[in-house]
Amino acid sequence: MGISPLEEFIPMSPLPTDIVRQGQPSRSATRVACLRAVHQLLDEPLVLHDPIALPLLGMRTEAALRDDPFALNDPVSRGLRAALVARSRFVEDELARRVAAGVRQYVVLGAGLDTFAYRNPHSGEGLSVFEVDRPETQGLKQNLLAEAGIAVPSSLKFVPVDFERDELAFALQRAGFHADTPACVSWMGVTMYLTADAVLRTAGTVAGFASGSSLCFDYRVPVATLNPIERAVSEFVEQQARALGEPWVSSFDPALLQRQMIELGFTSAESPTPDELNARYFAKRRDGMRTGGGVRLMCAAK
Numbered sequence: 001m002g003i004s005p006l007e008e009f010i011p012m013s014p015l016p017t018d019i020v021r022q023g024q025p026s027r028s029a030t031r032v033a034c035l036r037a038v039h040q041l042l043d044e045p046l047v048l049h050d051p052i053a054l055p056l057l058g059m060r061t062e063a064a065l066r067d068d069p070f071a072l073n074d075p076v077s078r079g080l081r082a083a084l085v086a087r088s089r090f091v092e093d094e095l096a097r098r099v100a101a102g103v104r105q106y107v108v109l110g111a112g113l114d115t116f117a118y119r120n121p122h123s124g125e126g127l128s129v130f131e132v133d134r135p136e137t138q139g140l141k142q143n144l145l146a147e148a149g150i151a152v153p154s155s156l157k158f159v160p161v162d163f164e165r166d167e168l169a170f171a172l173q174r175a176g177f178h179a180d181t182p183a184c185v186s187w188m189g190v191t192m193y194l195t196a197d198a199v200l201r202t203a204g205t206v207a208g209f210a211s212g213s214s215l216c217f218d219y220r221v222p223v224a225t226l227n228p229i230e231r232a233v234s235e236f237v238e239q240q241a242r243a244l245g246e247p248w249v250s251s252f253d254p255a256l257l258q259r260q261m262i263e264l265g266f267t268s269a270e271s272p273t274p275d276e277l278n279a280r281y282f283a284k285r286r287d288g289m290r291t292g293g294g295v296r297l298m299c300a301a302k
Helices: 005-009 017-021 027-042 059-067 075-100 135-148 168-174 196-207 228-243 254-264 274-281
Strands: 105-109 128-133 156-160 184-187 214-220 268-270 295-301
Touching (some): 027 059, 027 075, 075 184, 075 228, 075 274, 128 168, 135 156, 156 168, 196 295, 254 268
Parallel strands (some): 128 156
Antiparallel strands (some): 214 295
16 A cells, blocks of 8 residues: 555654665655645635645645645644744744845745745845755755746755755855845754754854844754643654654753844844744634744844
């Protein structure tokens, strides 16, 4: 008996870490993409309108999701879905503010199957987009784009990088990025897979960008700081990540991380609480959709 398209993209059995290291694309990236697509099918009102989310997954997976989106509507998947769409809206709201202030460069670190570049509302204002990720994940995405007939816009550059080993500034410069002009940088769903040193090193690189730049990212908080329900959910999701061969590595105390961002050279660092995010994006919903506190967001600006 063959596996379904959903099982193909969201495997629940362990995946040895060495397989991921030997050139396999990120499984977590495809899982995130499936959850973002289900948001388009089940949740009303939409927090993130994304007409690219479903076709990017390919015909088989799109058909499977449309046939039974409730396969990804268990309580944990609903909470993850809320966190994913909230983080996308958070950074895209920040980008809109920066574009209004004159920013014309948008960098998506760990882009995975992010769809912004293919529904870019700021293309008419000359916004350039740089998608940064592992070559294997970029290869998967480019294949899916081709299969779906989704054109790669001329404003987009793919930038292959290994965050633990490669020099981000050099890779961006080689792709046409201008460090002497401001940029908005998105770094979602990545830091928890990196060491704390690698996270701060990359944040430091962005802190060296021109005045007017900003960095939006999410980060895991220590499990000991969570309430019992959030702790159970966080531990379950962490176990799933480990089973996919992509274990979580780092966590940060919000107040300490804010201070570290300032020390790196940012002038401000905002890290909204879950209550603040729920008030901003999930207020007065009939479906009760809410985000939790296991992973927090931050926007550090210059």
